[in-house]
Amino acid sequence: MAVETPARFAWRPVGVVAVVAGGLFLSRLGRYEFGGDELYFIAAGRQLALGYADQGPVVPLLAAVADVLAPGSRELLRLPALLATVASILLAAAIAREFGGGARAQTIAAICYACTPAAVMQAAMASTYALDAALTAGISWLFIRWVRTRADWLLVLAGLVAAVDFQVKWLAPMVWAGLAVGIAMFGPRALLRSRGWWFGSAVLVVTAVPTLVWQQRNGWPQVAMGAVVRAEQLATSGGLVAMPWQVVMVTGPVGALALVGIWAGLRAQRLRPYRFLIPIVVVGLGAVVVGGLRPYFVVGALPGLFAAGAVFVVDRPWRPVLVRGGAVLTACSALLAAAFVLVLPLPGHRLQTPTDRYDQIDTRSKLFGPTGWSALIDGVTTATHQIPAAERTRLAIVTENYWQAAALATLGRDRALPPVFSPHRGYGYFGAPDDDTTAILYVGLTVPHQTMSEVLTHCTPVHRVDDRLGYPGVNRNITIWRCATTRQPWSTAWPGLRTLPLVDGTT
Structure with a gap:
């Protein structure tokens, strides 16, 4: 034809x-505040590779360029x-x-x-x-x-x-x-x-x-x-x-x-x-x-x-x-789109209901945007300063999910924090703590010996980040633990610690 x-x-x-x-x-x-994935793209862009666990290198590359030209x-x-x-x-x-x-x-x-x-x-x-x-x-x-x-x-x-x-x-x-x-x-x-x-x-x-x-x-x-x-x-x-x-x-x-x-x-x-x-x-x-x-x-x-x-x-x-x-449908769509753009995100004081279920996270993100990064970074900074300066040279931070690691590495880079690692998703392929690391600040929802018993021992909670209306996996029900690393070298244990499903504390 x-x-x-x-x-x-x-x-x-x-x-x-x-x-x-x-x-x-x-x-x-x-x-909108930075999203967890956006922070991850920036972190991934600083470790450019031919491949990543969950996407290709183009978006991390663009994020790296943006971060170099105009950090933050x-x-x-x-x-x-x-x-x-x-x-x-x-x-x-x-x-x-x-x-x-x-x-x-x-x-x-x-x-x-x-x-x-x-x-x-x-x-x-x-x-x-x-x-x-x-x-x-x-x-x-x-x-x-x-x-x-x-x-x-x-x-x-x-x-x-x-x-x-x-x-x-x-x-x-x-x-x-x-x-x-x-x-x-x-x-x-x-x-x-x-x-x-x-x-x-x-x-x-x-x-x-x-x-x-x-x-x-x-x-x-x-x-x-x-x-x-x-x-x-x-x-x-x-x-x-x-x-x-x-x-x-x-x-x-x-x-x-x-x-x-x-x-x-x-x-x-x-x-x-x-x-x-x-x-x-x-x-x-x-x-x-x-x-x-x-x-x-x-x-x-x-x-x-x-x-x-x-x-x-x-x-x-x-x-x-x-x-x-048809004209009415189109006009309604245009008005809704304009309203979403002009009105959202809603101010934080309008949030009154805790995010208890996983299916609430997407709606919360659209209405209020991601929140809680400063509380997380402040909490980890406080926990880090509790450790004597002489011991911090062999200290590393390990987070339970990749959002936390990306936020600490990107938004917390002016806090002089120890190196940040996470076995979660793409972050798990960025590398493990050095084998000569003697202490870990573990940031997460679960008790470290339940998820990282191969490498962590003598874990003691040192700080708590828990906002009732906080963002799941960021600043709600988060505990920072100080642990010793005396069991197995990180380089040996790390591949077995990698995990893909998101842990955010919701049901």
Whole structure:
């Protein structure tokens, strides 16, 4: 089937949408305190490697650059996430153009993506998801554009984008394979015979080798993280039965247009050449709704779904009541998105209820942001100063979770604290305390001899950080212990101490 020449890109209206949304997101860029993962990215960036236990090196590299240029700047750290969000807005319009949409369809697609809770979250903090969503949409756009132009350099560029995406998250090979399956099923099969496809695939494979070698040498922690992520997501959402609602919470009211986009992809003749996108959408939704994975795994498909829905809607004459209904949904989404950006985070004095359950943490983070870092750092500083100066030369800090370690190493670096370590998640691969370390300050929720009996003995509590309304795993129910290290060398015991599940003290 021939693909018609597209309309011009609607730079003026789409640009207005991107600028307004970007400006709104920029206004709150520094409002939230550092998140635990953001602090971890900064710490990881100071120990750059070809691979990490739970993500690729791109986000730590960006965090390291931000930390060098402007230490302590939340705005600069989060700027790549904001730019990725704006890029996703533009990609929604660009895909609508490739689908045959004019200025109206392009603008609708851009507005709808900009108004989703997914976009609001994407631009809020540094994360792998923020970049992955934009890169995934970019890969899809390049494939879609190839259908019209048959320019093989687009597939080579898609391979380069996928290679970068793989160094962000491990979803890129699944997207690439999903596109290949879709093309084999629905066409155009000429794409799989093109030099650009094979060259792009080779770029993705070759650039993935260093990370795969790192994973193999370290026991494939990224693979084990799949089960951990699933367990955490199900605990957050309330189980598999609640997963469809989680998808709705990602799209907001304008998710109705994404549903229209799915229908259009299956039924609309105009979109027939692009049905190769169906498998990755179906697999992504299935992974979230049935597999219990994080809802943001499908966000990379939203620009395409909104584009398809917008083109389908604009192509047809609708009854006035339906047009007004769509306008109301869009207006509600825009108002909600603006309210979330302008109002959140709420002031701390509004928090009255303790965070007792794991499924409350996500809501608390969105409403109030991460808190408690200063209390944690002050507590560890107090405990450190209780130890004679002569003994601190062979003292180290070991924390139970990676958030604590990252906060102490990043926000507490002007406190002259001992070296900080943690066996938790990616931090466990940054190294262990020296074997000549004679004393440890252990920071955690559990008693040290229950989790680190191989290396710690004679543990005595020396300080307590316990705010009833504190943030779980940061400044609530935290005890700082002073322990001796007389049992087994750290270098020998450390690999067996590494752990992936998050311990935060909630039920």
